[in-house]
Amino acid sequence: MVSERSLAVLRVIVQDYVASREPVGSKTIVERHSFGVSAATIRNDMAQLEEEELIAAPHTSSGRVPTDKGYRVFVDQLTDLRPLSAGQRQAIETFLGQSVDLDDVLARTVRLLSQLTNQVALAQYPSFGNARVRHVEIVVLAPTRLMTVLITDTGRVDQHLLDGLHGLDDAGLSELRAAFNEALGGQSLADATQTLTTVPASIAPAHRAIATEVARSLGEQVAANRQDRLVMAGAANLARTESDFSGSIFPVLSAIEEQVTLLQLFGEMEIDDDGVAVRIGHENEGFGLGETSVLASGYTASGGSVARLGVLGPTRMDYSNNMVAVRAVARYLTRLLADD
Amino acid sequence: MVSERSLAVLRVIVQDYVASREPVGSKTIVERHSFGVSAATIRNDMAQLEEEELIAAPHTSSGRVPTDKGYRVFVDQLTDLRPLSAGQRQAIETFLGQSVDLDDVLARTVRLLSQLTNQVALAQYPSFGNARVRHVEIVVLAPTRLMTVLITDTGRVDQHLLDGLHGLDDAGLSELRAAFNEALGGQSLADATQTLTTVPASIAPAHRAIATEVARSLGEQVAANRQDRLVMAGAANLARTESDFSGSIFPVLSAIEEQVTLLQLFGEMEIDDDGVAVRIGHENEGFGLGETSVLASGYTASGGSVARLGVLGPTRMDYSNNMVAVRAVARYLTRLLADD
DNA sequence: ATTGGCAGTCACAACTTGCGAGTGCTAAGC
DNA sequence: GCTTAGCACTCGCAAGTTGTGACTGCCAAT
Numbered sequence: 001m002v003s004e005r006s007l008a009v010l011r012v013i014v015q016d017y018v019a020s021r022e023p024v025g026s027k028t029i030v031e032r033h034s035f036g037v038s039a040a041t042i043r044n045d046m047a048q049l050e051e052e053e054l055i056a057a058p059h060t061s062s063g064r065v066p067t068d069k070g071y072r073v074f075v076d077q078l079t080d081l082r083p084l085s086a087g088q089r090q091a092i093e094t095f096l097g098q099s100v101d102l103d104d105v106l107a108r109t110v111r112l113l114s115q116l117t118n119q120v121a122l123a124q125y126p127s128f129g130n131a132r133v134r135h136v137e138i139v140v141l142a143p144t145r146l147m148t149v150l151i152t153d154t155g156r157v158d159q160h161l162l163d164g165l166h167g168l169d170d171a172g173l174s175e176l177r178a179a180f181n182e183a184l185g186g187q188s189l190a191d192a193t194q195t196l197t198t199v200p201a202s203i204a205p206a207h208r209a210i211a212t213e214v215a216r217s218l219g220e221q222v223a224a225n226r227q228d229r230l231v232m233a234g235a236a237n238l239a240r241t242e243s244d245f246s247g248s249i250f251p252v253l254s255a256i257e258e259q260v261t262l263l264q265l266f267g268e269m270e271i272d273d274d275g276v277a278v279r280i281g282h283e284n285e286g287f288g289l290g291e292t293s294v295l296a297s298g299y300t301a302s303g304g305s306v307a308r309l310g311v312l313g314p315t316r317m318d319y320s321n322n323m324v325a326v327r328a329v330a331r332y333l334t335r336l337l338a339d340d
Numbered sequence: 341m342v343s344e345r346s347l348a349v350l351r352v353i354v355q356d357y358v359a360s361r362e363p364v365g366s367k368t369i370v371e372r373h374s375f376g377v378s379a380a381t382i383r384n385d386m387a388q389l390e391e392e393e394l395i396a397a398p399h400t401s402s403g404r405v406p407t408d409k410g411y412r413v414f415v416d417q418l419t420d421l422r423p424l425s426a427g428q429r430q431a432i433e434t435f436l437g438q439s440v441d442l443d444d445v446l447a448r449t450v451r452l453l454s455q456l457t458n459q460v461a462l463a464q465y466p467s468f469g470n471a472r473v474r475h476v477e478i479v480v481l482a483p484t485r486l487m488t489v490l491i492t493d494t495g496r497v498d499q500h501l502l503d504g505l506h507g508l509d510d511a512g513l514s515e516l517r518a519a520f521n522e523a524l525g526g527q528s529l530a531d532a533t534q535t536l537t538t539v540p541a542s543i544a545p546a547h548r549a550i551a552t553e554v555a556r557s558l559g560e561q562v563a564a565n566r567q568d569r570l571v572m573a574g575a576a577n578l579a580r581t582e583s584d585f586s587g588s589i590f591p592v593l594s595a596i597e598e599q600v601t602l603l604q605l606f607g608e609m610e611i612d613d614d615g616v617a618v619r620i621g622h623e624n625e626g627f628g629l630g631e632t633s634v635l636a637s638g639y640t641a642s643g644g645s646v647a648r649l650g651v652l653g654p655t656r657m658d659y660s661n662n663m664v665a666v667r668a669v670a671r672y673l674t675r676l677l678a679d680d
Numbered sequence: 681a682t683t684g685g686c687a688g689t690c691a692c693a694a695c696t697t698g699c700g701a702g703t704g705c706t707a708a709g710c
Numbered sequence: 711g712c713t714t715a716g717c718a719c720t721c722g723c724a725a726g727t728t729g730t731g732a733c734t735g736c737c738a739a740t
Contacts, residue, residue: 377714378714683738683740685736688734709713
């Protein structure tokens with residue numbers, strides 16, 4: 001079992017190592033922190049911590065470095081995150097307050113978060129949730145090519161191309177447009193999926209084939225709401241912290257370009273009430289991110305749907321500070337998007 | 341003046357250096373290429389090239405490396421770019437052919453291009469050009485918050501949020517929706533800007549204030565068509581080629597996150613008929629990209645508007661190969677987007 | 681349980697050395 | 711006049727060497 005003081009020692013080891021990037025030894029600890037005991041005692045505690053695999057020595061007779069397990073214990077012990085400074089709160093409000101649309105809100109959010117944390121920031125687009133169909137538009141791009149546009153009352157807009165269609169005239173187009181809008185307008189997306197299949201039957205035979213295609217296309221758009229998109233900012237911060245990665249940052253950059261991977265990773269993280277979830281180092285091994293940690297929180301969009309946002313960086317990061325930033329931004333975003 | 345053979349020597353120096361990343365000496369040249377002369381002669385030619393500042397020696401008595409000026413001469417001499425292999429053509433077609441909408445086309449394009457070149461690939465969204473208004477939608481997100489959506493017949497969709505509005509009921513909303521669609525539908529964007537200002541006058545006084553706001557919002561959307569967006573892929577390739585940059589890749593990554601910068605850079609590049617423009621090294625100094633080269637070509641979108649696409653990478657890159665890839669993808673994209 | 685002391689370990693930086701690649705120059709050859 | 715062989719010279723780089731300093735682990739004393 002690790003003593004209370006040993007945990008305190010772990011804490012300062014993590015803090016000092018994160019701050020200085022250098023293995024920390026017993027002597028530095030007693031110098032920089034007032035433990036009221038001698039270096040030798042600290043050494044005994046460190047032996048305990050090493051026994052439990054919370055810290056490790058990069059090479060014999062050098063200072064110690066936290067292991068992933070050590071970071072985990074450290075993070076789990078963090079309970080009272082101290083709030084942001086007034087200036088930082090101010091920055092969030094002024095920066096996000098000027099957004100013009102959802103795209104803009106999220107773009108600004110990730111830029112802000114990456115600046116607050118000096119890490120890569122990620123945000124997931126909110127899913128449709130219980131949105132309703134606001135309007136359906138069918139646009140002719142070329143004689144045989146159409147685009148369908150689906151607008152929901154949560155402000156999301158989806159487009160889809162259709163090609164290789166024949167025999168559609170202006171009258172038919174009007175008929176289709178009217179029929180789909182009539183049938184779908186105001187319906188929830190869940191209902192719309194059902195309704196869609198019945199529309200083609202009500203269309204004049206001459207255009208029924210096209211109607212079926214359009215229905216299929218819209219169906220895909222409705223279905224597509226689940227595979228959300230992701231916005232990202234601050235990838236340059238990875239280059240700054242490059243030396244925290246054993247090899248090149250190439251695999252890390254590759255991994256974060258794969259949005260699918262990140263969405264899956266986000267999806268696996270369980271966020272407890274109002275908090276921030278943390279995945280550390282090897283816990284992300286399967287995603288090609290074994291040397292990075294991910295912090296995530298959730299925000300609520302106007303439709304009531306919950307989406308994720310967070311930061312990603314080297315295992316050696318300032319967890320305390322970054323958790324505060326992620327939580328604060330998530331909360332503010334929820335407030336901003338709330339139906340006020 | 342540089343002799344004909346000296347230029348040939350420059351050519352092989354560039355090729356060998358790009359391939360091996362090592363300064364190339366006179367001996368290696370005669371070994372690997374059949375010039376029919378001895379190393380000493382090559383040395384004389386190299387002295388000529390050095391005189392003209394086309395090559396330089398990293399340190400006394402080591403092989404030579406092309407200067408930016410050397411790359412420039414090399415690129416300008418490239419005339420007959422040999423076409424892509426059949427397999428690569430096939431890859432382009434199958435990969436881009438499955439796209440579902442414009443977002444998807446461009447996302448696939450940059451991914452493809454970054455794979456073909458092993459560099460960072462960029463593509464600019466086509467601007468509205470001479471598009472026409474297809475439909476205007478006004479969506480209520482919350483009692484005092486609206487979203488305006490503008491759809492054009494080129495398939496572009498723009499959204500904009502409005503906040504702090506009061507006194508809008510369902511009837512007013514219908515009136516606005518009808519009035520704006522009636523007034524704008526089918527108009528070119530240039531005309532729409534004028535028309536917009538006249539709409540509020542036709543609205544019942546109770547909603548005129550809101551109508552003015554909506555008109556302003558739509559006006560901004562029309563205006564926003566000129567500041568285009570950019571998509572990007574393959575940033576990880578920068579990490580792969582990291583050693584080609586003198587310091588860290590941090591400044592480079594920072595620079596390419598600034599889309600404004602890149603759009604400006606693209607804007608400054610003049611693309612001659614059906615070709616590929618190249619900016620080398622220090623020519624991009626002002627953009628914080630003094631150690632990178634940018635290749636760009638243009639493609640034509642359905643509206644007839646021309647947008648840019650290209651790749652960015654370290655000065656030491658395979659210009660020949662990459663120019664071929666950029667040109668081929670640009671051409672295919674134009675064909676794909678053409679009204680066929 | 682805590683402490684001072686001490687021997688032992690090991691990474692790292694500074695320095696030295698030898699090697700090899702490559703150049704520039706000169707004088708002779710075609 | 712262009713080309714060539716030969717040779718002295720220059721350096722970067724890798725390998726080997728040494729000294730230093732930071733730590734640890736253990737032991738005996740408090």
